[in-house]
Amino acid sequence: MWKLGILVAVAAFLETVSATSLGVVYTEGGMVDGENIRLGLFRHMDIFKGVPFADIPGRFEKPKRHPGWDGVMKTKEYRKRCMQVNMLMSDTRGSEDCLYLNIWIPHGRAVSSGLPVMVWIYGGGFLAGGSMGANFMDNYLYNGKEIADRGNVIVVTLGYRVGTLGFLSTGESDLPGNYGLWDQQAAIAWVNRNIRGFGGDPENVTIFGESAGGASVSFQTLTPHNKGLFKRAISQSGVALCPWAVNKNPRRFTEEVAIKVNCPTDQNMAACLKMTDPAVLTLAGSLSLSSSPDHPLVYNLALSPVIDGDFLPDDPSKLFHNAADIDYIAGVNDMDGHLFTGLDVLTINSPLVDTPIEDVKRLLAAYTKDKGKAGADNAYSTYTLNWSSNPSKATIKKTVVEIGTDFIFLVPTQAALYLHAANAKTGRTYSYLFSEPSRMGGIARPYPSWMGADHADDLQYVFGKPFSTPLGYWPRHRDLSGYIIAYWTNFAKTGxxxxxxxxxxxxxxxxxxxxxxxxxxxxxxxxDYVRQKMRTRYVHFWTSILPNLPVLGSE
Structure with a gap:
């Protein structure tokens, strides 16, 4: 027995002596020193938090390279997230000094080299979000540790400007917009130039993101500014074709912000906005969360990318040739629209209250408003084709969620997959539907029992939460998380x-x-979970039937 004890002690000693670590890493800006953690026998991980990828950004300017630093920068703490409104939109949090990234590098018996790299872009409606530490209490959702360890890849998470500071635009050269997209692009370029020093392969970079982050990934594949910087991309619940992803009339919202902060709305507007206090500017860009079937929440998302003639030289639908050599996965959650329609039509979450059929008609009329009565009538007949003469309460409520899911996420994602496949040269295309029911659904929970996967429900599985916080999950959730990490990291390695x-x-x-x-x-x-033609009838309605109806005149 004592011999076993000695052997264990010797093994532990050798393990600590030979702890695999990169130590101090040299980057283009200077040296950085992260932390090294032990994952298990002969497995360690280096974590670098708060590595600068660009200088403190100028207000409404593209990011610039970091001027560098002397000595060794300690990169063991997360930096502040980019300035944004808080959850209640009553105050701001974060800082303008926010262009930093975090890196997780797994090691086996030897220090890693040539690993595939996965760069995460967070969501938050282009208004909020961050990848700098705890989102809620002590729970850090975007911790790259589980993906990096289980998939043997390097994970990078980054900060980018959101809200007014990231996306305010006049639609002109004085305030062109898209600053947040340029930040993401600067981080991707930094990874391409520096990741070799961290044991990564700059020739094998995958970008992935969810919601506004998924749309951002899509934009990064479509811009001509990223040629050769990454090989693959994954868009979860968001693509550049989503109705909320591009603001075609940015000046209107910018004038509203200007009035709120006492700036003129003439040719001096941009200059005045640039001199306004950043917290005041950020609060002025708060979006209204009040909505109804006639004014759905999705139409309030006014701070989004714009067609600026530079980052986005044209409408995104015309830029898919730029993604011809990029391998691409895109998909949605089967009830992605619930988060939105639950605010538009409040009754859908109340099991005891009927949802009036009139609300279904009003929501469809709002989504098809350019086409007037013909659009609304066509939409209604499409979505009620399978209804009985007396549809159940649950059928009506689920239909509302399906309408929102299709319009806001699913149909644009199918259209993006179709365009990617049609324009592909070497790039491969993959489509998915995530359908694990929400853990908020069922008995004594806030969601109805018929609830599927809500918006953002996939994130906990992608980032391995069932493994890192096992008490909150069942074994089946660990199975699911393992499947997603396997698909995602295999794809990052091989396409x-x-x-x-x-x-x-x-x-x-x-x-x-x-x-x-x-x-x-x-x-x-x-x-049996391999399927084809996702919601064909509804995709056909939104992409073929509706666009061919005449546009309303001046009614």
Missing amino acids: DPNKGDLSVPTTWPKFTNTGHQFVEIHHNMNR
């Missing part, structure tokens, strides 16, 4: 989610313009 170091529950076929195949991601996956 094929089925091929890599991790086994997957079923083969995920490519999306082609003839087959339209996709996998449904769920804890109980098998070959």
Whole structure:
């Protein structure tokens, strides 16, 4: 028995002596020193937090390279997130000094080199969000540790400007907008130039993101400014074609902000806004959360990217040739629209209160408003085709969620996949539907029992929360998280989610313009979860029937 004790002690001693670590890393700006943690026998991880990828940005200017520093910068603490409104939109948090990134590097018996790199872009409606430490109490959602460790990849998370400081635009050269997208692009370029020093392969970078982050990933594949900087991309619940992703008339909102902060709305507006206190500017860009079936919440998202002739030289639908050599995964959650429609039509979450059919008609009329009565009538007949003469309460409520999911997320994502596949040269295309029911649904919970996967429900599984906080989950949630990490990291390594170091529950076929195949991601996956033609009738309505109806005149 004592011999075993000695052996264990010797093994532990050797393990600490030979702890694998990069130590101090030299970057273009100077040297950085992170922390090293032990994951298990002969597995360690280096974590660098708050590494600058650009200088403190000038107000409404593109980011510039960091001037560098002397000595060794300690990178063991998260920096502040970019300045933004708080949850209640009553105050601001964060800082203008926010262009930093965080890096997780796993090591086995030897220090890693040539690892695939995955760069995460967070969501938050282009208004909020951050990847700098705890989002809620002590829970840091975007911790790269589980993906990096389980998938043997480097994970990078970054900060980018949001809200007025990130996306305010006059639509002219005096305030062109898209500063947040330029920040993301500067971080991707920094990774490309510096990641080799951290054990990464600059020739094998994947960008991935969710919601506004998924749309951002899509924009980064479509801009001509990223040629050769990354190889693959994953958009979760958001693409550049979403109705909230591009603001076609940015000046209107900018004038509203100007009036709130006592700036003129003439040719001096941009100059005045640049001199306004950043916290005051940020608060002035708060969005209204009040909505109704006639004025859906999605139309309030006014701070978003713009077609500026530079980052986005044209409408996103015309830029897919720029993504011809990028491998691409895109998908949605089966009830992504619930977060929005639950605010537009409050009754859908009340099991005891009926949702009036009139509310279904009002929501469809709002989504098809350019086409007037013909659009609304066509939409209503499309969504009620399978209803009985006396539809149940749950049927009506679920239909509201389906309408929101289709319009805000699913149909634009299918259109983006179609355009990616149609323009692809070497780039492969993959489609998914995430359908694990929300953990908020069912008995004595705030959501109805029929609830599927809500917006952002996928994030906890992508980032391995069932492994890092096991008490909050069932074994099936760990299965699901393992499947997603396997698909995502295999894809990052090889461009094929089925091929890599991790086994997957079923083969995920490519999306082609003839087959339209996709996998449904769920804890109980098998070959029956490979499907095709996602919600074809509804995709056809929004992409073919509705656009061909005459536009309303001046009614």
